[in-house]
Amino acid sequence: MSGVEVKVEGLSKSFGRANIWSDVSLTLPPGEVSVLLGPSGTGKSVFLKSLIGLLKPEKGSIVIHDTDLVRCNENRLYELRKLFGVLFQDGALFGSMNLFDNIAFPLREHTKKSEAQIKDIVMEKMDMVGLKGDESKLPGEISGGMRKRAGLARALVLDPEIILFDEPDSGLDPVRTAYLNQLIIDLNAQTDSTFLIVTHDINTAQTVPDNIGMLYRKHLAMFGPRELLLTSDDPVVSQFLNGRREGPIGMSEEKDSAQAEREMAEAGELDGLPPIKPQLEVSAGVPERKAVARRQQRVRDMMHTLSPAAQAAIRASHIAQPQAGVADPGAPTEQLPRAGHGGYGEPRHRLR
Incomplete structure (x- = not known):
């Protein structure tokens, strides 16, 4: 099994008159781990369901293996769904089946x-998820x-090219979350599948993904890039990553701008972003x-499209250290291609 690129362009989804999100464009790089953050109620789980074809967007495209999942016929969509493995929030196990039969279920149904x-x-x-x-x-x-681990084992049995994690850390204490995060990194090394994780956990967002x-x-x-x-x-980013009340995000997603400004003025000078934590590495004995x-x-090729702060953080990490025959990311990059619209690195929208 190995990862595949997922290219999303101009995706919009509504339920009746309620718009969930519009014009979403991104590309999940093959085999990398990506995280999707956002306040509660912003449609992160809806996005996962749209990716797998359980919900049909009104506009846009989702291209995998040169096929648009939004417009393909039911037979082709059924085949493409086999490329996905999904870990649901609660594991979504059948209560009357033992773990073996739960995990075997997709194999018995689809093979x-x-x-x-x-x-x-x-x-x-x-054995891969520690449940032998x-x-x-x-x-x-x-x-x-x-x-959670049993649900993850079931998501793996069809050797998917893309694995979606819908809040894998929900309901887990910090220690179990840390173990699960390490398991995700180790599984990515073993499968080389494309991972997309929806989470609210800041430590997960800081230490697990290649992209956010x-x-x-x-x-x-x-x-x-993370x-x-x-x-x-x-x-918005500062408020979310610091878990503060003061800022644009409110109980119902966003606050009135006047209220947010008033709160910020009352709070005075607030700390900036938390320090960047190193990304998790694979466990001993697991292949790189x-x-x-x-x-x-890929990050070297897009360095010139990123903010100075992001460039400095990348240069400070081992990921951006130049190798023999590879240009220094700090060198002139006019010859490098610019990241495309909605691609791996260029922000699709600016927060406001």
Whole structure:
């Protein structure tokens, strides 16, 4: 299994008269880990459901393997869905089935493999997520963290090229979240699949992804290398990453601008962004992530499109260190191609 590029262009989704988001454009680089942030109610889960074809957007395209999922016929959409694995918020396990049968379910439904083959695959995936020996347990007999890992094993059984994580850390304590984050990095190294994670957890956003996007005010406000958002001076980003009450984000997404200005004035000088934490590396004994080398070259090629703060953060990391025969990212880059509209690095919208 290996990752595939997912190109989203001009996507818009509404429920009746309620617009969820409009003109969302981004490209998920093949085999890399991306995170989608945003205040509650901004449609992050709706975006995941649109990617997999469970919801149909009114406008835009989602292109995978040269096929637009928004416009293809039902038979082709059914085949393309097999490229996806999904970890739902609560694991979405069948309560009456043991873990083995839960994880085997997609293989029995979508393949003609023998029970012996299914057993080999299920046991391999359970071992990957640390559940070997628990195959006879029911979902009600295990912890929330184990249910998440069982759901993740089920997402892996069809060897998907794209894996979607809908708030994998919800309901988990910080220690279990840290273990799950490390598992995600290790699985990415083993599968080289394209990962997209929806999360509210700031530590996850700071340490796991190669790329970060943020939904706000019904638009994808920003998407690109993790350093782009983690060094942004926008007040929305600062408020979100610091978890503060003061700022543009309110209980119902955004505040009245006058109220936000009043709160900021009352609060006085606020701290800026938290320090950038190093990205998680694979565990001992796990092969290196193939995505690292690809990202390294890709980020060099787009350096001139990023903010000075993001460039400085990239240069300070090992990812941007020049290799033999590769240009220094600080060198003139007129010969390098500019990141395209809605691509890997250029912000699609500015926060406001």
